[in-house]
Amino acid sequence: MKPALHKHILRRKIRDRFAKTLSAAAVGFALFWLSWILWVTLAHGLTALKPELLTHMTPPPGEEGGLANALFGSLTMSFLAIVMAVPIGIAAGTYLAETAQWRALRESVRFVNDILLSAPSIIIGLFVYTLLVRPFSHFSGWAGAVALALIALPVVVRTTDEMLRLVPAAMREAALSLGIPQWKVTTHVLYRAALPGIITGIMLALARISGETAPLLFTALNNQYWSTDLGAPLASVPVVIFQYAMSPYEEWHALAWAGAFAITLLVLVLSLIARSVVAKRRISHE
Amino acid sequence: MDARADRFFRRCVAGAAIFVLVALALIGASMIWGGRAAFETFGWHFLVSTEWDAVNKDFGALVPIYGTLVTAAIAMLIAVPVSFGIAFFLTEVAPQWLRTPIAAAVELLAGVPSIIYGMWGLFVFVPFMADNALPWINDNLGSLPGVGALFQGPPLGIGMLSAGIVLSIMIIPFISSIMRDVFLSVPRGLKESAYALGATTFEVVWDVVLPYTRTAVVGGIFLGLGRALGETMAVTFVLGNAHQLSASLLMPGNSIAATIANEFTEADSDLYLSSLIALGFLLFVVTFVVLLIARLMLRGVARKEGQR
Numbered sequence: 001m002k003p004a005l006h007k008h009i010l011r012r013k014i015r016d017r018f019a020k021t022l023s024a025a026a027v028g029f030a031l032f033w034l035s036w037i038l039w040v041t042l043a044h045g046l047t048a049l050k051p052e053l054l055t056h057m058t059p060p061p062g063e064e065g066g067l068a069n070a071l072f073g074s075l076t077m078s079f080l081a082i083v084m085a086v087p088i089g090i091a092a093g094t095y096l097a098e099t100a101q102w103r104a105l106r107e108s109v110r111f112v113n114d115i116l117l118s119a120p121s122i123i124i125g126l127f128v129y130t131l132l133v134r135p136f137s138h139f140s141g142w143a144g145a146v147a148l149a150l151i152a153l154p155v156v157v158r159t160t161d162e163m164l165r166l167v168p169a170a171m172r173e174a175a176l177s178l179g180i181p182q183w184k185v186t187t188h189v190l191y192r193a194a195l196p197g198i199i200t201g202i203m204l205a206l207a208r209i210s211g212e213t214a215p216l217l218f219t220a221l222n223n224q225y226w227s228t229d230l231g232a233p234l235a236s237v238p239v240v241i242f243q244y245a246m247s248p249y250e251e252w253h254a255l256a257w258a259g260a261f262a263i264t265l266l267v268l269v270l271s272l273i274a275r276s277v278v279a280k281r282r283i284s285h286e
Numbered sequence: 287m288d289a290r291a292d293r294f295f296r297r298c299v300a301g302a303a304i305f306v307l308v309a310l311a312l313i314g315a316s317m318i319w320g321g322r323a324a325f326e327t328f329g330w331h332f333l334v335s336t337e338w339d340a341v342n343k344d345f346g347a348l349v350p351i352y353g354t355l356v357t358a359a360i361a362m363l364i365a366v367p368v369s370f371g372i373a374f375f376l377t378e379v380a381p382q383w384l385r386t387p388i389a390a391a392v393e394l395l396a397g398v399p400s401i402i403y404g405m406w407g408l409f410v411f412v413p414f415m416a417d418n419a420l421p422w423i424n425d426n427l428g429s430l431p432g433v434g435a436l437f438q439g440p441p442l443g444i445g446m447l448s449a450g451i452v453l454s455i456m457i458i459p460f461i462s463s464i465m466r467d468v469f470l471s472v473p474r475g476l477k478e479s480a481y482a483l484g485a486t487t488f489e490v491v492w493d494v495v496l497p498y499t500r501t502a503v504v505g506g507i508f509l510g511l512g513r514a515l516g517e518t519m520a521v522t523f524v525l526g527n528a529h530q531l532s533a534s535l536l537m538p539g540n541s542i543a544a545t546i547a548n549e550f551t552e553a554d555s556d557l558y559l560s561s562l563i564a565l566g567f568l569l570f571v572v573t574f575v576v577l578l579i580a581r582l583m584l585r586g587v588a589r590k591e592g593q594r
Contacts, residue, residue: 016486020379026371027380027388030462033455034395037406044409091302099296100303109303111585112310115577118509120516122543123313123573126566129550130316150309157306181288183295211399214518214543218550238401242519245405253409260402271397275390 045261093160125215144220159201321564360450416443505583
């Protein structure tokens with residue numbers, strides 16, 4: 001081999017090796033931040049974890065307290081949001097996968113849904129503010145739930161659409177050829193087949209909304225006290241974290257870390273379960 | 287009977303789908319409506335004025351617009367090459383058994399709520415930057431000709447650079463997972479023929495895979511940009527919420543989303559409130575356009591994949 005050619009090959013090999021090393025470094029970079037963030041949340045959260053978290057209200061500065069009202073508010077609003085988003089989301093997903101007759105409408109709904117999926121959540125908060133808070137001139141738990149529902153909706157639509165399209169066509173044809181009307185085929189056969197996937201979508205939506213802060217700032221606002229009134233301002237864990245972390249008080253910081261730990265744990269567990277369901281599904285299809 | 291029930295069922299699901307369309311239109315309309323007082327009062331001046339004076343009711347959007355663009359630009363500068371590296375590693379370099387766990391771990395980064403990034407940023411990352419990174423940057427980069435002004439300033443920790451770095455960590459999982467998916471959509475034969483010609487792994491990805499998937503890769507980058515522009519809580523914590531225009535990346539600033547989050551409940555006049563909603567409208571328009579481009583470019587891949 002000519003020496004010049006040999007040099008050329010060597011240079012290409014070095015470049016290849018260099019690129020591979022850099023790519024491994026990029027993965028290390030991402031994993032480094034992930035483990036740093038998780039470690040800090042775990043370390044601070046565990047030390048702040050106390051039984052009073054579940055029984056005491058969010059305290060005024062300088063006093064001990066818990067997150068009971070915030071946890072209640074978060075659970076209530078997330079629950080209501082899911083209850084609102086799931087039926088509409090599943091119906092819209094069903095339209096996209098099953099009954100859409102105009103291609104243009106189907107494609108534009110898919111498109112708009114994808115845009116809603118990544119739209120900044122603060123915009124959704126402002127929208128619900130002008131829709132539900134300003135006309136009634138007070139912040140409310142209902143407004144917060146509606147904002148969260150609008151964030152959960154596109155997730156449910158998308159997963160329902162995708163999961164229904166994964167159901168083999170033979171199943172539809174078999175049921176329809178028995179003379180069963182389409183709505184019964186969809187509700188009795190297709191939903192049953194796609195159920196694990198749809199539940200995955202609901203869990204991903206729940207994981208997404210349980211950490212959302214920005215849209216709640218202008219809708220549910222916050223409440224220092226125990227309140228079950230959905231027509232009034234309602235506390236939530238993310239907003240309490242925001243407020244307490246920004247404050248100068250040590251006790252508040254500890255509570256904020258406890259809340260952060262609880263939310264991170266919940267979100268990670270939810271998304272891990274959702275992922276494992278999807279993974280199992282993929283295997284069973286192969 | 288069955289036919290009627292079927293028609294009813296179809297109308298119900300079509301109604302839900304149209305609801306999705308209407309929701310987006312309503313969001314845009316409500317922003318224009320809410321921000322109309324600000325647009326009427328300030329006109330085009332709103333976009334170029336650096337004034338943000340609640341007492342004299344004079345509002346301009348240039349500082350938050352500038353902060354949004356600069357932090358997003360820093361985030362993209364870091365996130366794009368790193369995401370490419372991750373996608374490259376996950377599709378060509380890593381041994382099979384390592385691919386799934388690493389992909390899952392990187393995607394966990396995407397699942398962490400943004401308020402957690404904000405808290406970590408404020409209590410851990412900002413002090414780290416202030417104590418360790420910024421003095422070094424000040425000493426070594428601040429004296430460079432031309433770009434030096436970008437890196438001069440007191441080591442506060444809070445500021446554009448910190449916010450940009452936190453943002454980049456948040457968008458890396460989105461960009462890298464899209465890049466990985468589109469790299470995997472490249473036909474095997476295409477890559478194999480390049481390997482057969484004696485190309486190295488890097489050459490296959492750089493000269494064959496990347497040109498083949500260019501539109502989708504750009505789409506993924508735009509999707510990440512959309513996230514970076516609209517991200518609120520993490521930026522609110524580390525950006526500093528200061529209405530001042532500064533050449534240095536080490537100085538605190540403001541972004542559209544952070545301004546809205548910080549000041550919305552303090553807005554004491556209608557014009558103040560309207561100005562904040564007008565800011566929201568600007569953010570809506572910009573992210574809408576960016577996401578539109580992203581989705582249009584990504585759609586090409588889905589179609590290509592569908593044909594195979």
